[in-house]
Amino acid sequence: MTNNRIEKLRETMQEMNLDSFLLNSKANRFYMTGFTGTYGQAIISQTGKYIIADGRYFEQLKTQSPDFEVVDNQMRMEPTINNLLQRENLKRLGIESIEMNVEEYLALNDGASKLVPTTNVIEKQRMIKDPDERQKIAKAGQISDETFVHILDYIKPGMTEKQVANEIDQYGLNHGADATAFETIVASGTRSALPHGHASNKVIQNNEMIIFDFGFMVDRYYSDITRTISLGKVDPQLKEIYQVTLDAQKKAISNCRNGVPMKNIDAIARDYITEKGYGKEFLHGTGHGLGLTVHEYPLFNADSEENLQxxxxxxxxxxxxxxxxxxxxxxxxxxxxxxxxPELMTHSPKEWIEL
Incomplete structure (x- = not known):
């Protein structure tokens, strides 16, 4: 599988007139090499495959990346990369402009190779998942579903948001997750109007809306789910916007088909919410890619350029x-x-829930 991914990258490099490509992103490095170390970079050329790391990872690399030449950087990354590029006579190096910091850029820019900034080259490959990737995401989604069912039985007035968030995290970790996907969001009452209202010490009261936004990692792949519930009776307008949001989501999902522009999916949800009088209160895009990172390319918004595949x-x-x-x-x-x-990979109940 890794070889197929590399060959596809080489085809793209040829189209871009690149003779080499530097992997700064940890997710992209893993996707192309299988290497999970916390330190190291990789270079793919039309004829070679290199991982630049130090002695801490040599044994690990024998197992994870046996087809790659390991280059010992002796804890001096940029000079080693420049020496490798010069040794292999590599003149045009594609770099991940979003991932590379200024210090790295300046150090490599002093070398013999011309640095060519690129954006989302490998991310576009990662958009399309193979069966193994899909299975891992589905497993992470299953753990999220089980966690949500558990939290409906667990949550009570008088608990803090942090207490509930900690229970979400611990339950998922105890039931097959390798890690949480991000800092779990539990936002209650007026704080549920904060799109990223991370769990606080606020005490959850009766008669409040509560947003839960969480996910888990399984074998390096992520799930991401959000549910909103009512704990007791709430203002009728909150129940109204719940139904509007749910209807908008269902309309958007039903239109997710091969070939449909992603900006159209965003417009379907946004136009419906606007029609119901709440367009200005829809404060973010309609969705995002999901895989080796929680928020990955592409995004669903008015500027999206990709079509669904x-x-x-x-x-x-x-x-x-x-x-x-x-x-x-x-x-x-x-x-x-x-x-x-479209097929759902998360199946938690989402009709109105009032506990």
Missing amino acids: NNMTFTVEPGIYLAGKGGVRIEDDIWINDEGE
């Missing part, structure tokens, strides 16, 4: 946020199957 995995997550009153977000993980149709 078979075997893509992504989220659909419209939301409405009423400042000083409360908010709603509903998010699922979606896969476009071989027939070009």
Whole structure:
């Protein structure tokens, strides 16, 4: 599988007139090499494959990246890369402009190779998932579903948001997850109007809306799910925006098909919410890619340039946020199957829940 990925990258490099490509991104490095070390970089050329690391990783690399030439950098990364590029007579080096910091750029720019900034080259390959990748994302989604069912039984008035967030994290880790996907969001009452209202010491009261946004990692692949519930009775307007959000999400998901522009999916959700009078309260894009990172290319917004393709995995997550009153977000993980149709990868209940 790694060889197929490298050959596809080499085809893209040829189209871009690059004779080499430097992997700064840890996710991209793993995707192309299988190497999971915390330190190291990789270079792919038309004829060679190199991992630049130090002695701490040599034994690990024998197992994870046996087809790569290991270059000992002796804890001097940029000079070693420049020496390798000169040794192999590599003149045009593609770099991941979003990932490379200024210090690295300046050091490598002093070398013999011309640095050619690129954006989302490997990320575009990663958009399309193979069956093994899809299975890992689905497993992470299953753990999220089980966690949500558990938390419905667990949560009670008088608990703090942090207490509930810690329970979400611990339950998932105890039931098969390797790690949490990000800092779990539990936002209650007026704080549910904060799209990224990370769990605080606020005490959850009766008669409040609560947003749960969380996910887990399984074998380096992620899930990401959001559910909103009512703990007791809430303002009727909050129940209204819940239904609007849910209807917008369902409309968007049903239109997720092979060949459909992603900006159209964003427009479907946004136009419906606007039609219902809450367009200005929809404060973010409709979704994002999902895989080796939680938020990965591409995004669902008005500027999206990609079309949906078979075997893509992504989220659909419209939301409405009423400042000083409360908010709603509903998010699922979606896969476009071989027939070009959308399939849910998360299955937690999302009809109105009032505990």
